Amino acid sequence: MRLALYQPDIAQNTGTILRLCACFGIPVDVIGPAGFDMSDRALKRAALDYLPHVELARHAGYETFMEQRAATSTPPGRLVLLTTKAAIPHCDFRFAPDDTLMLGRESAGVPDAVHDRVDARITIPMRPGLRSLNVAVAAAIVLGEALRQTGGYPHP
Numbered sequence: 814m815r816l817a818l819y820q821p822d823i824a825q826n827t828g829t830i831l832r833l834c835a836c837f838g839i840p841v842d843v844i845g846p847a848g849f850d851m852s853d854r855a856l857k858r859a860a861l862d863y864l865p866h867v868e869l870a871r872h873a874g875y876e877t878f879m880e881q882r883a884a885t886s887t888p889p890g891r892l893v894l895l896t897t898k899a900a901i902p903h904c905d906f907r908f909a910p911d912d913t914l915m916l917g918r919e920s921a922g923v924p925d926a927v928h929d930r931v932d933a934r935i936t937i938p939m940r941p942g943l944r945s946l947n948v949a950v951a952a953a954i955v956l957g958e959a960l961r962q963t964g965g966y967p968h969p
């Protein structure tokens with residue numbers, strides 16, 4: 814399991830997600846350009862001292878991210894997009910241990926060209942009329958379900 818953040822624009826959210834992934838041993842891909850620098854104080858405040866404990870890969874853009882995935886010696890697994898514009902509820906989706914869960918940017922999600930290129934799209938069901946969850950909250954909800962299904966929680 815991996816998490817990918819598409820052009821994140823709020824440092825606190827990325828810091829919170831990095832801490833989440835440090836705790837569960839989940840590698841993170843940050844797909845640029847991001848709306849902040851990785852040395853941002855707000856990111857560090859949210860991630861606390863967990864940053865050295867997360868495996869972080871940074872990519873200049875979506876194309877380089879996809880090229881790098883294709884270049885790995887083992888098949889990269891599915892790219893699963895979390896989006897409010899999907900029909901499959903995350904609880905009904907069968908996760909696999911090699912899935913990469915991709916989250917959109919806070920301001921605009923992902924562009925149509927990215928939306929159309931992923932292997933699967935899933936949504937966290939919400940009450941009608943409300944726009945979306947915070948990206949870090951969405952990451953925690955889906956990562957929790959994916960780890961539960963795949964037996965991927967750490968076994969201390």
Ligand SMILES: C[S@@+](CC[C@H](N)C(=O)[O-])C[C@H]1O[C@@H](n2cnc3c(N)ncnc32)[C@H](O)[C@@H]1O
Pocket residue numbers: 894895896897915916917918919920921922923935936937938939944945946947948949951
């Ligand atoms: C603040 S939301 C983005 C809202 C943006 N206006 C849009 O139209 O996508 C940031 C990201 O959190 C994730 N997210 C938020 N709520 C979600 C939900 N109910 N289901 C799945 N993903 C969600 C998605 O990855 C989304 O791109």
